[in-house]
Amino acid sequence: MEAPVSMPEDRAAELPEDAAAELARLRKRIAAGGAEKYHEANRGRGKLFARERVALLVDAGSFVEDGMLANAQADGLPADGVVTGRATIDGRPVRLMANDSTVKAGSWGARTVEKIIRVIERAYAERVPMIYLVDSAGARITDQVQLFPGRRGAGRIFHEQVRASGSIPQICALFGPSAAGGAYIPAFCDVVVMVEGNASMYLGSDRMVEMVTGEKTTLEAMGGAAVHCKESGVGHFLVKDEPAALQVVRGYLSYLPSNWRQQPPSAEPVAAPDVDLAKLVPASERQAFDMRRYVKGLLDAGSFFEIQALWAREVTIGFGRLNGEVVGVVANNSMFKGGVLFIDSADKAARFIELCDAFNVPLLFLSDVPGFMVGTAVEKAGIIRHGAKMISAVARATVPKMCVVVRKAYGAGLYAMAGPGFDPDATIALPTAKIAVMGADAAVNAVYAKKIAALPEAERADFVTAKRAEYEADIDVLRLAGELVVDTVVEPAELRGELIARYAAAAGKGRDFADRRHGVTPV
Numbered sequence: 001m002e003a004p005v006s007m008p009e010d011r012a013a014e015l016p017e018d019a020a021a022e023l024a025r026l027r028k029r030i031a032a033g034g035a036e037k038y039h040e041a042n043r044g045r046g047k048l049f050a051r052e053r054v055a056l057l058v059d060a061g062s063f064v065e066d067g068m069l070a071n072a073q074a075d076g077l078p079a080d081g082v083v084t085g086r087a088t089i090d091g092r093p094v095r096l097m098a099n100d101s102t103v104k105a106g107s108w109g110a111r112t113v114e115k116i117i118r119v120i121e122r123a124y125a126e127r128v129p130m131i132y133l134v135d136s137a138g139a140r141i142t143d144q145v146q147l148f149p150g151r152r153g154a155g156r157i158f159h160e161q162v163r164a165s166g167s168i169p170q171i172c173a174l175f176g177p178s179a180a181g182g183a184y185i186p187a188f189c190d191v192v193v194m195v196e197g198n199a200s201m202y203l204g205s206d207r208m209v210e211m212v213t214g215e216k217t218t219l220e221a222m223g224g225a226a227v228h229c230k231e232s233g234v235g236h237f238l239v240k241d242e243p244a245a246l247q248v249v250r251g252y253l254s255y256l257p258s259n260w261r262q263q264p265p266s267a268e269p270v271a272a273p274d275v276d277l278a279k280l281v282p283a284s285e286r287q288a289f290d291m292r293r294y295v296k297g298l299l300d301a302g303s304f305f306e307i308q309a310l311w312a313r314e315v316t317i318g319f320g321r322l323n324g325e326v327v328g329v330v331a332n333n334s335m336f337k338g339g340v341l342f343i344d345s346a347d348k349a350a351r352f353i354e355l356c357d358a359f360n361v362p363l364l365f366l367s368d369v370p371g372f373m374v375g376t377a378v379e380k381a382g383i384i385r386h387g388a389k390m391i392s393a394v395a396r397a398t399v400p401k402m403c404v405v406v407r408k409a410y411g412a413g414l415y416a417m418a419g420p421g422f423d424p425d426a427t428i429a430l431p432t433a434k435i436a437v438m439g440a441d442a443a444v445n446a447v448y449a450k451k452i453a454a455l456p457e458a459e460r461a462d463f464v465t466a467k468r469a470e471y472e473a474d475i476d477v478l479r480l481a482g483e484l485v486v487d488t489v490v491e492p493a494e495l496r497g498e499l500i501a502r503y504a505a506a507a508g509k510g511r512d513f514a515d516r517r518h519g520v521t522p523v
């Protein structure tokens, strides 16, 4: 693969012969990166060279490098260990940085930091996505005075990332370590792609952990890709190799506008797959079904792009297209923990809702939710704090949002799934949907527990059945439509057409929410 080595304006031809030759030699040396032993070690781990990653990611010939000559006089520090510049992906401009782990393990020297700050500043000013190809030991400890504490020290990278957040998409693909302070670059991105077996993220290395706490661990066990994509939720996509990671970056960008002032890119409409949605949802609430099949059956065929597929799976999130237009899906999945909302799933949904709202992606809520989890463990862990964040994100989201009650929406789960009080552009129910403060069994128990206990044993079952039937009649979906709780009741086969028409109608709606700088994060 040819690594890009061009400079913004190639002036070599204008230089005297010696100088031109010297420049060409210099560029060639820099483009080769660090010592061969580090290239070899990387190849042994299935890792590509930073410049190969760039070449694979962007449109052929589109990369223009800045700061290639950083530290050119210093031996052993080509480009100061980071490649930065601009390019296009599918014809759309992006800015990017790529750590070169063959140079001091991709650690950040003073010029590295300055190059990273500058490229983020350019992305923000030009209103184009910023892509971080990370493989770094974090701060170059031997140079700390120059790179760490100052106004344009490493902290400034994070300052610029936070400033750009929600203004331009920021995507991180992680190919190796992202140590200590370096771990915050991924953390401030919208999504993080991690290569299984090689990518890791941690605040203190295994050696440091052992020194501080006595714990014996490994980078993989503590902060490996599987840990972050399945347990901590810091990673969003777990991929098997580097080309797959770069493909995810390209795929992700295809759903997003270049910046918050633009609309997501439309595509040619594609029909939904030939799936009978009605057959996917079991009649019994107690029977689980995989909501991802429902989502795929509803959207344009092949368009569903799931995010965080391996973490907090009771909520399914991702982008997709309806008649060619992008939507962000938030759906309850009863295959996992019965679809009950937990701390992690509330966080996962809240952040995705914010992401969609920031980048003008209309939201589609597909509800089959029994409510939030209850009990000592979740209360101690702060379920109220996390649940409130999801509900707050739903309230603040001003993009077009549709609430579809596929099977049930109980308790505060209704609110978290953009129920009628949360200003959805429509609340749509399927004929079998149930909306209630809680399910029938729980409600009968809540109201009649003492009465049931006082009844003779033989009468209890009939009493419960009768009260259950009364309750079910009370929350019948047609009754709720009669009370204007839902805007319409549609057959599953009509749902896609209904949504396409309603999103088209809501596309130009006003989006003011509150007169203030920003709210205060709920407890």
Ligand SMILES: CCC(=O)SCCNC(=O)CCNC(=O)[C@H](O)C(C)(C)COP(=O)(O)OP(=O)(O)OC[C@H]1O[C@@H](n2cnc3c(N)ncnc32)[C@H](O)[C@@H]1OP(=O)(O)O
Pocket (backbone or CB within 6 Å): 103, 104, 105, 106, 107, 136, 137, 138, 139, 140, 141, 142, 154, 177, 179, 180, 181, 182, 205
């Ligand atoms: C903002 C605050 C911060 O970021 S503090 C940063 C703290 N960073 C760390 O503790 C990470 C220390 N480094 C490591 O754990 C390992 O080098 C990791 C990243 C796992 C890579 O391991 P490996 O691929 O085996 O490379 P290696 O250790 O042989 O190092 C290769 C060359 O790079 C150097 N290096 C490494 N890390 C740093 C660093 N943080 N600062 C300065 N130099 C670093 C090594 O000394 C080695 O250098 P050389 O090529 O032998 O001259």
